[in-house]
Amino acid sequence: MPLALFALTVASFGIGTSEFVIMGLLPDVARDLGVSIPSAGLLVSGYALGVFIGAPILAVITARMPRKLALLVAMGIFTVGNFLCAVAPNYWLLMLARMLTAFCHAAFFGIGAVVAADLVPQNKRAQAISMMFAGLTVANILGVPFGTGLGQIAGWRVSFWAVVLIGLISETALAVLLPANLKMEVPNLAREFRILARPMVLLNFLISMLVSVSLFTVFTYITPILEDVTGFTPRAVTGILLLFGVGMTIGNLLGGRLADWKGAQSLMACLLVLALVLLAFTWTSHSGVPAMVTVTAWGILTFSVVPPLQLRIVDKAVGASNLASTMNQGVFNLGNATGAWLGGFAINAGIGYGSLPLIGAAVAGVALILTLLSESLERRRVPAGGIRVGNS
Structure with a gap:
């Protein structure tokens, strides 16, 4: 490199x-x-x-x-x-x-x-x-x-x-x-914003946002989950969050290799397993070792989708790659704030900390469905002969 x-x-x-x-x-x-x-x-x-x-x-x-x-x-x-x-x-x-x-x-x-x-x-x-x-x-x-x-x-x-x-x-x-x-690229901002307004680009922005919502609905409240639901001490929570960080790093590097190998397929597979891991966390959060394993796997899967999502946005917005890539970061952070709000709203509505991973799994599932939809629309737009039949 x-x-x-x-x-x-x-x-x-x-x-x-x-x-x-x-x-x-x-x-x-x-x-x-x-x-x-x-x-x-x-x-x-x-x-x-x-x-x-x-x-x-x-x-x-x-x-x-x-x-x-x-x-x-x-x-x-x-x-x-x-x-x-x-x-x-x-x-x-x-x-x-x-x-x-x-x-x-x-x-x-x-x-x-x-x-x-x-x-x-x-x-x-x-x-x-x-x-x-x-x-x-x-x-x-x-x-x-x-x-x-x-x-x-x-x-x-x-x-x-x-x-x-x-x-x-x-x-x-x-x-x-x-x-x-x-x-x-020679910039033409009016044209670039028009590219960003294409349905296929907007759909993939939404997928990026939902991945972030799925993460922060749970991660914002991970300390009370691990302390109040699992029963870890504050010092132990620090160590588990370190495991999550290690998982993020592994997932990020793994996601890059998977995306270069099979971009769309690897993204959909990671989103599916991410939803299943969050679903499992609803039960594993009640026991120490299973919770540690699940949190590490969650970190790996959450960041394994980041490189393919970023590359996907750049590829879908040809002619506006800088603007699209930059806006994707803004969209991802909007997801951060939305996820934190969604988790807080659920808690105030009486849903316990231990049930937050269910919400995260559901949001990841929606992201997977939209990715499947995006791929279906792309296949219709680019038939077997490889000739595009309309604009996204």
Whole structure:
């Protein structure tokens, strides 16, 4: 794999650490800024909202930029945003800084996925995308625990200063290792937005969103599930979440290889098994070892669908790959917020923590049905002779 891919992976690691480290620091942030823990929790929702809002804005701003420059601009926003987080004097300025930081997220992963795919031969495109996203999953194994521990020892602001340092390293690596002559489509935003409005593209955006809803309906409340339903101690929960992070990393790399081998078939198979694993978690969550095994398998399957979904969006939106890839990140984060809301709504309606995986399984099942529908429509559009019979 080209060295430029490692630069993208390092940047992805920094973004993932910044996004998730706040979860482990919520009590410290709440105490320092004089707000409740639920209010501090809105900093997570604010980040997801920032990604969703920032996706189209940054897509338009960077549309005519060379791809290398666009990635450097995105990482510049990331670094400045984390600097502002580190020095924010109150809750509301911290919220604004978090949202600013999130603006870079969709643009970086959207453009970065297209760049990663272009850096390698055709038969390794999904593997290249999965390698870039590996930084995001490794952040959950190394960056978040280290950042949380650092923040608890030296203060939560020090964690953000550490992320600023990662941002500077990433910016340097991208500047040095990315080739300057990256392939770039001549942008026509009106035409690109029309491409994004095609039913087939919108259908696959919806599939991406539902995968995220399925994950965050359960994952947002994984700590109370493991503590109150399974009976694990808080320290044990930390270890199990580490297993989930390891599973995410394995699944991400596995998904890249499967997508390059059999893209649509592997996606549908992973979605089917994902739904079954979440269904099983309804029962295994009541027992220690089965719960650990299920959580690890869940992590593998959840991220095994990310590379094929991202590549699928790029392929369905030919002529608007940068914009489509960027918007897919915004859609995925809209799914994050929707899943967290759906899980909370279910709990407030009287559904116990142990039943949340049933909802996640149902949403994954809907994603599978829509993928089957997408493939059926594609086969009708491209008959056996390989000639397209209409626009998607």
